[in-house]
Amino acid sequence: MMRFAVRMDVDLPRDLDPAVVQDTLAREKAYSQQLQRNGEWVHIWRIVGAYSNLSVFEVESNDRLHEILWNLPLFPYMTIEVTPLAVHPSDIHPPQ
Amino acid sequence: MMRFAVRMDVDLPRDLDPAVVQDTLAREKAYSQQLQRNGEWVHIWRIVGAYSNLSVFEVESNDRLHEILWNLPLFPYMTIEVTPLAVHPSDIHPPQ
Amino acid sequence: MMRFAVRMDVDLPRDLDPAVVQDTLAREKAYSQQLQRNGEWVHIWRIVGAYSNLSVFEVESNDRLHEILWNLPLFPYMTIEVTPLAVHPSDIHPPQ
Amino acid sequence: MMRFAVRMDVDLPRDLDPAVVQDTLAREKAYSQQLQRNGEWVHIWRIVGAYSNLSVFEVESNDRLHEILWNLPLFPYMTIEVTPLAVHPSDIHPPQ
Amino acid sequence: MMRFAVRMDVDLPRDLDPAVVQDTLAREKAYSQQLQRNGEWVHIWRIVGAYSNLSVFEVESNDRLHEILWNLPLFPYMTIEVTPLAVHPSDIHPPQ
Amino acid sequence: MMRFAVRMDVDLPRDLDPAVVQDTLAREKAYSQQLQRNGEWVHIWRIVGAYSNLSVFEVESNDRLHEILWNLPLFPYMTIEVTPLAVHPSDIHPPQ
Amino acid sequence: MMRFAVRMDVDLPRDLDPAVVQDTLAREKAYSQQLQRNGEWVHIWRIVGAYSNLSVFEVESNDRLHEILWNLPLFPYMTIEVTPLAVHPSDIHPPQ
Amino acid sequence: MMRFAVRMDVDLPRDLDPAVVQDTLAREKAYSQQLQRNGEWVHIWRIVGAYSNLSVFEVESNDRLHEILWNLPLFPYMTIEVTPLAVHPSDIHPPQ
Amino acid sequence: MMRFAVRMDVDLPRDLDPAVVQDTLAREKAYSQQLQRNGEWVHIWRIVGAYSNLSVFEVESNDRLHEILWNLPLFPYMTIEVTPLAVHPSDIHPPQ
Amino acid sequence: MMRFAVRMDVDLPRDLDPAVVQDTLAREKAYSQQLQRNGEWVHIWRIVGAYSNLSVFEVESNDRLHEILWNLPLFPYMTIEVTPLAVHPSDIHPPQ
Numbered sequence: 001m002m003r004f005a006v007r008m009d010v011d012l013p014r015d016l017d018p019a020v021v022q023d024t025l026a027r028e029k030a031y032s033q034q035l036q037r038n039g040e041w042v043h044i045w046r047i048v049g050a051y052s053n054l055s056v057f058e059v060e061s062n063d064r065l066h067e068i069l070w071n072l073p074l075f076p077y078m079t080i081e082v083t084p085l086a087v088h089p090s091d092i093h094p095p096q
Numbered sequence: 097m098m099r100f101a102v103r104m105d106v107d108l109p110r111d112l113d114p115a116v117v118q119d120t121l122a123r124e125k126a127y128s129q130q131l132q133r134n135g136e137w138v139h140i141w142r143i144v145g146a147y148s149n150l151s152v153f154e155v156e157s158n159d160r161l162h163e164i165l166w167n168l169p170l171f172p173y174m175t176i177e178v179t180p181l182a183v184h185p186s187d188i189h190p191p192q
Numbered sequence: 193m194m195r196f197a198v199r200m201d202v203d204l205p206r207d208l209d210p211a212v213v214q215d216t217l218a219r220e221k222a223y224s225q226q227l228q229r230n231g232e233w234v235h236i237w238r239i240v241g242a243y244s245n246l247s248v249f250e251v252e253s254n255d256r257l258h259e260i261l262w263n264l265p266l267f268p269y270m271t272i273e274v275t276p277l278a279v280h281p282s283d284i285h286p287p288q
Numbered sequence: 289m290m291r292f293a294v295r296m297d298v299d300l301p302r303d304l305d306p307a308v309v310q311d312t313l314a315r316e317k318a319y320s321q322q323l324q325r326n327g328e329w330v331h332i333w334r335i336v337g338a339y340s341n342l343s344v345f346e347v348e349s350n351d352r353l354h355e356i357l358w359n360l361p362l363f364p365y366m367t368i369e370v371t372p373l374a375v376h377p378s379d380i381h382p383p384q
Numbered sequence: 385m386m387r388f389a390v391r392m393d394v395d396l397p398r399d400l401d402p403a404v405v406q407d408t409l410a411r412e413k414a415y416s417q418q419l420q421r422n423g424e425w426v427h428i429w430r431i432v433g434a435y436s437n438l439s440v441f442e443v444e445s446n447d448r449l450h451e452i453l454w455n456l457p458l459f460p461y462m463t464i465e466v467t468p469l470a471v472h473p474s475d476i477h478p479p480q
Numbered sequence: 481m482m483r484f485a486v487r488m489d490v491d492l493p494r495d496l497d498p499a500v501v502q503d504t505l506a507r508e509k510a511y512s513q514q515l516q517r518n519g520e521w522v523h524i525w526r527i528v529g530a531y532s533n534l535s536v537f538e539v540e541s542n543d544r545l546h547e548i549l550w551n552l553p554l555f556p557y558m559t560i561e562v563t564p565l566a567v568h569p570s571d572i573h574p575p576q
Numbered sequence: 577m578m579r580f581a582v583r584m585d586v587d588l589p590r591d592l593d594p595a596v597v598q599d600t601l602a603r604e605k606a607y608s609q610q611l612q613r614n615g616e617w618v619h620i621w622r623i624v625g626a627y628s629n630l631s632v633f634e635v636e637s638n639d640r641l642h643e644i645l646w647n648l649p650l651f652p653y654m655t656i657e658v659t660p661l662a663v664h665p666s667d668i669h670p671p672q
Numbered sequence: 673m674m675r676f677a678v679r680m681d682v683d684l685p686r687d688l689d690p691a692v693v694q695d696t697l698a699r700e701k702a703y704s705q706q707l708q709r710n711g712e713w714v715h716i717w718r719i720v721g722a723y724s725n726l727s728v729f730e731v732e733s734n735d736r737l738h739e740i741l742w743n744l745p746l747f748p749y750m751t752i753e754v755t756p757l758a759v760h761p762s763d764i765h766p767p768q
Numbered sequence: 769m770m771r772f773a774v775r776m777d778v779d780l781p782r783d784l785d786p787a788v789v790q791d792t793l794a795r796e797k798a799y800s801q802q803l804q805r806n807g808e809w810v811h812i813w814r815i816v817g818a819y820s821n822l823s824v825f826e827v828e829s830n831d832r833l834h835e836i837l838w839n840l841p842l843f844p845y846m847t848i849e850v851t852p853l854a855v856h857p858s859d860i861h862p863p864q
Numbered sequence: 865m866m867r868f869a870v871r872m873d874v875d876l877p878r879d880l881d882p883a884v885v886q887d888t889l890a891r892e893k894a895y896s897q898q899l900q901r902n903g904e905w906v907h908i909w910r911i912v913g914a915y916s917n918l919s920v921f922e923v924e925s926n927d928r929l930h931e932i933l934w935n936l937p938l939f940p941y942m943t944i945e946v947t948p949l950a951v952h953p954s955d956i957h958p959p960q
Contacts, residue, residue: 002541002542002543003141003542004542004564005141005150006625013590014205014268028186029185029186032186033186033188036186036187036188036189037188043139043152044184044186044187045099045101045152045181045182045183045184045187046181046182046183046184046185046258047179047180047181047182048179048180048181048182048254048257048258048261048274049180049198049257049258049261049262049272049273049274050272053184054101054179054181056139056141061482062482062483062484062564062565062566062624063482063566063567065564065566065624065625066566066622066624066625067566069624069625070625076590080625080626081625082564082624082625083143083144083150084143084144084145084484084542084545084562084564085141085142085143085144085150085542086141086142086143086144086542086543086545086546086547087141087142087543088140088141088142088149089125089142090124090125090128090129090132090140091132091140091141092129092132092133093132098253098254098255099254100254100276102337109302110493110556142546144542144545144546144549144562145486145545145546145549145550145560145561145562146560157194158194158195158196158276158277158278158336159194159278159279161276161278161336161337162278162334162336162337163278165336165337166337172302176337176338177337178276178336178337180196180254180257180274180276181254182254182255182257182258182259183255195333197333197342206397206460220378221377221378224378225378225380228378228379228380228381229380235331235344236376236378236379237291237293237373237374237375237376237379238373238374238375238376238377238450239371239372239373239374240371240372240373240374240446240449240450240453240466241372241390241449241450241453241454241464241465241466242464245376246293246371246373248331248333275335275336275342276335276336276337277333277334277335277336277342278333278334278335278336279333279334280332280333280334280341281317281334282316282317282320282321282324282332283324283332283333284321284324284325285324290445290446290447291446292446292468294817301782349386350386350387350388350468350469350470350816351386351470351471353468353470353816353817354470354814354816354817355470357816357817358817364782368817368818369817370468370816370817372388372446372449372466372468373446374446374447374449374450374451375447387813389813389822398685398748412858413857413858416858417858417860420858420859420860420861421860427811427824428856428858428859429771429773429853429854429855429856429859430738430853430854430855430856430857431851431852431853431854432734432737432738432741432754432851432852432853432854433678433737433738433741433742433752433753433754433852434752437856438773438851438853440811440813467815467816467822468815468816468817469813469814469815469816469822470813470814470815470816471813471814472812472813472814472821473797473814474796474797474800474801474804474812475804475812475813476801476804476805477804483621485621485630494877494940508666509665509666512666513666513668516666516667516668516669517668523619523632524664524666524667525579525581525632525661525662525663525664525667526661526662526663526664526665526930527659527660527661527662528659528660528661528662528926528929528930528933528946529660529870529929529930529933529934529944529945529946530944533664534581534659534661536619536621563623563624563630564623564624564625565621565622565623565624565630566621566622566623566624567621567622568620568621568622568629569605569622570604570605570608570609570612570620571612571620571621572609572612572613573612578925578926578927579926580926580948582721589686637866638720638866638867638868638948638949638950639866639950639951641720641721641948641950642718642720642721642950645720645721646721652686656721656722657721658720658721658948660868660926660929660946660948661926662926662927662929662930662931663927674829674830674831675830675909676830676852677909677918700954701953701954704954705954705956708954708955708956708957709956715907715920716952716954716955717867717869717949717950717951717952717955718949718950718951718952718953719947719948719949719950720947720948720949720950721948725952726869726947726949728907733770734770734771734772734852734853734854735770735854735855737852737854738854739854754852755911755912755918756772756830756833756850756852756911756912756913757830757909757910757911757912757918758830758831758833758834758835758909758910758911758912759831759909759910760908760909760910760917761893761910762892762893762896762897762900762908763900763908763909764897764900764901765900774913781878830912833912833913834910834912834913837912837913838913844878848913848914849913850912850913
């Protein structure tokens with residue numbers, strides 16, 4: 001399993017139908033929480049002052065990470081930055 | 097307690113005395129691990145392909161975070177970027 | 193209590209209903225002044241030549257700062273940059 | 289009187305004589321505190337994780353601000369960014 | 385009196401009513417020429433190949449400069465960059 | 481197996497001992513060719529006009545990619561940019 | 577024959593007719609696969625987390641590469657970055 | 673006579689009337705070719721993979737260059753970058 | 769005659785012989801003042817908080833401007849940015 | 865034959881032996897002029913105010929262009945930017 005830091009910046013177009021916005025946000029939340037529960041979306045933090053999050057994913061491959069991100073309900077309205085992570089030699093609880 | 101993402105990029109000058117380098121790296125590792133044990137340095141990951149880490153700190157104040165970073169043995173050789181984090185509304189295990 | 197410098201750049205879409213603009217600006221002003229009165233929005237300056245301000249906030253946590261910024265009536269039209277501040281050792285009147 | 293936000297980033301060369309460093313830092317501190325006392329250096333904050341400060345100056349002219357900055361003992365080792373400020377219409381305690 | 389270099393980049397939306405454009409441009413020109421006549425807008429040059437100008441203002445304060453720029457008829461369509469200027473020690477005709 | 485695009489920009493310090501340079505370059509070449517032979521370093525191209533290469537790696541994990549890059553003999557003199565790749569749906573010969 | 581690395585970032589306008597989008601994507605895929613079959617579009621990878629690809633082309637001239645890119649059905653919605661490549665002296669299987 | 677390198681990047685709005693586009697492109701081409709014939713537009717190259725050109729102009733003054741560029745039929749849809757050129761001392765055929 | 773805005777940022781190496789620095793600065797000042805007297809160096813302003821100036825030159829050609837800048841005694845220690853200027857149609861005192 | 869625009873920015877280290885500098889510059893000039901004579905280095909212009917040139921090369925391949933640039937006597941002290949060019953459809957004298 002591998003870890004990736006992912007920053008997502010959301011930019012919702014103002015002219016989206018409010019019902020579409022509500023539905024999209026609800027699906028985004030459910031999607032994120034399902035992936036948190038299955039252990040692939042390990043951390044999610046709000047970035048202070050921004051419609052953005054910093055997340056950490058733990059996945060089996062690049063292809064799986066892309067599949068997760070591409071299917072985010074908010075994907076069309078996001079800018080996404082991916083940073084591959086490795087174990088740090090000073091980590092006292094390195095992942096197995 | 098508050099969380100901050102911190103990226104540290106290390107640029108060791110080539111003309112440092114090798115003994116100084118060794119000693120500094122050993123002190124850096126011990127310092128990091130002590131803070132990991134006391135719960136303030138929550139995560140540390142290596143950034144793939146770089147002499148850099150992405151870390152998450154959990155501290156009681158900005159002043160405490162600055163104190164921690166300023167006293168890093170490698171501080172004089174680092175560029176540091178700090179991002180304040182908040183609880184994300186989709187987080188299924190939000191910190192208390 | 194902690195201090196943060198916050199720069200806000202406003203970009204109002206031209207096609208907003210003028211009545212909505214007026215109402216939003218009035219609410220923004222009232223919201224800012226209420227936070228100034230309660231002591232959390234410590235300074236606000238206009239940046240010369242720009243529809244922007246530089247502000248200083250004094251809040252108890254990152255989460256509180258995010259709550260304040262997220263609820264700005266102009267938030268959907270702003271780009272916001274947050275800089276955590278600490279006490280400077282040369283400050284002759286450091287905050288308690 | 290006019291206000292300016294000034295960010296100063298310090299980059300001390302590693303090969304400076306330690307006695308020179310100590311003397312320069314002591315003179316920098318005294319110089320800053322004298323200007324704080326005379327009312328021209330209104331605020332000084334440390335930027336978390338950096339050898340930097342964010343300051344606010346209140347001076348009678350651009351020429352006076354340049355004179356102050358040019359004579360900083362650390363000036364040769366600093367990158368300085370100056371932002372002119374004006375009164376913000378929402379400020380509940382605008383300067384006279 | 386103080387001098388500021390100001391660069392203004394104009395980006396007129398294509399869907400502005402042509403009559404509004406004509407009127408705005410006429411008011412912008414009259415506004416600029418009035419300030420040139422009263423001595424506050426000291427220089428104005430076109431930047432070659434761009435819908436931009438580089439100007440120098442001579443004003444009594446930051447607040448006055450902001451007032452001038454904020455009231456430019458083209459202000460909503462401009463990006464503005466302000467650089468505070470001081471007397472240069474090599475200037476053979478320094479301003480009084 | 482996963483693919484990563486990696487750009488490496490080399491900046492050799494001028495004051496390196498020429499014998500050290502020769503030895504480092506020889507070890508770099510041998511190291512690269514060994515990894516090409518074992519199938520992990522899949523492509524290497526020179527970027528025209530630069531002391532740089534664009535490479536593609538095929539590895540089993542982020543940790544393995546970091547290990548490979550960290551041990552490059554030229555690592556201390558390189559800036560490295562890593563881009564994780566996935567299978568493209570239009571690829572007529574997708575990797576198995 | 578010469579190689580070029582080409583990064584393409586797609587930004588589809590939201591208000592495109594869905595039938596037009598479908599048709600354009602189908603033509604883009606067919607166009608890409610035809611060029612892959614004729615040997616000019618040598619590699620195509622998805623960039624993880626982005627509506628982007630990194631490709632390698634092998635063409636007889638700059639003019640041919642421009643012709644290929646200019647005629648991409650998605651060209652009007654793409655930002656394209658071209659990097660000319662040369663044979664790397666460490667390549668164990670250099671192209672003939 | 674003086675030379676300037678000029679890079680022009682075209683960004684045609686999608687909602688332009690196709691007849692207007694055709695007419696504008698035809699006028700742009702005629703305008704460019706007339707200036708090539710009179711000797712002021714000395715070189716024009718397409719930048720590979722972009723709706724852009726790199727050109728060299730030979731004109732008698734900055735004002736003349738600005739007049740030429742300002743009157744390009746595509747000017748409202750272009751970003752233009754101007755670089756003044758001088759004779760290079762290694763040029764074996766320097767302009768008279 | 770043509771006008772150019774020129775920004776010069778000075779970065780004096782710390783290890784220059786102080787006598788060389790003094791001599792270079794004296795020659796720079798004399799050189800600048802001679803060009804101011806002959807009418808080619810029309811304006812020179814200090815940029816507040818920086819070892820930089822913003823200048824305006826009025827010269828007969830690009831070649832003459834390059835000759836002036838190349839021969840600045842501080843040229844080897846400067847970063848120079850040149851912006852060609854034209855007459856602005858709103859200028860009430862356009863140059864002849 | 866293909867054309868490339870190449871910008872070269874020279875940054876000579878101050879501590880180079882003056883005799884080495886003289887020799888390198890003489891070899892650079894001879895090398896450039898030989899390539900101008902053989903028709904591969906088609907244009908060379910000085911960029912006003914900079915130790916830089918903008919050049920156009922006409923070569924048979926990317927590999928040949930890289931060989932030319934890599935062997936520039938000043939190569940170790942240059943930053944080089946390469947832009948592939950194609951024939952522009954408005955060019956009245958397109959290359960054969």
